[in-house]
């Protein structure tokens with residue numbers, strides 16, 4: 001099964017200082033990719049911020065940084081995904097995450113879209129109210145995503161929002177990964193050919209050092 005994970009482009013007020021526009025490693029997607037790879041899934045990561053770090057589109061006073069929407073759509077199409085996961089670390093990034101979900105449905109309305117990150121965690125119902133979003137993951141997503149991929153019944157997936165018979169259902173988050181060392185480190189990601197994450201790692205030693213403690 002092919003999984004495509006997407007870090008959407010960022011939009012911000014055009015007058016922000018340079019420090020605010022540096023793309024940051026999508027650490028959540030890196031962890032997800034590592035566990036999915038470990039379990040034998042075919043994983044692609046589209047990091048629209050890093051892949052399009054020199055691309056900017058000004059719309060009014062809103063500056064969008066990263067790959068263009070058409071560029072993202074082409075890349076998703078190229079992955080031929082069975083499922084697309086989109087990260088939304090900040091609520092302010094939800095419009096762009098939703099835009100990615102819309103692109104997926106334009107490619108093929110049958111491709112399921114799952115959103116993870118802070119926005120689907122705290123506003124699960126509101127996120128799922130959008131027809132383009134099929135699933136929402138609450139909190140840490142490694143086991144939840146694996147459960148979804150492995151075909152576990154939606155009703156018993158912990159920390160998971162889904163739709164059934166036109167109704168939104170939310171299973172609260174009750175289980176957490178106890179042995180964090182069981183997760184592969186970002187260094188393991190480096191050894192895989194997930195190029196956007198790899199280039200982040202190479203370019204952002206500082207960030208890696210902050211999160212991982214070593215590079």
Ligand code: B12
Pocket residue numbers: 020024025026027028029031032084085086087088089090091092114115116117118119122137139140141142145
């Ligand atoms: C590190 C961090 C930062 C870093 C950058 C993080 C980054 N990578 O971009 C810095 C210091 C730059 C930062 C800045 C800010 N931050 Co901050 N930050 C955090 C913090 C402490 C950890 C985030 C993190 O890296 N977690 C580790 C990774 C591994 O987890 P993750 O990305 O969440 O991913 C996991 C799950 O969410 C899920 N998941 C994520 N994506 C997906 C996708 C799919 C498909 C699935 C299935 C699952 C999934 O699975 C992942 C693995 O378990 C969080 C608090 C928290 N505990 O989450 C606040 C937090 C995200 N920050 C917050 C805020 C408000 C800010 C600022 C706006 C603060 C400010 N006033 O300036 C700025 C804005 C930055 C910007 N320019 O946009 C808020 C966001 C609230 C909101 N509703 O938007 C948070 C939640 C803190 C809080 N409780 O208020 N931040």
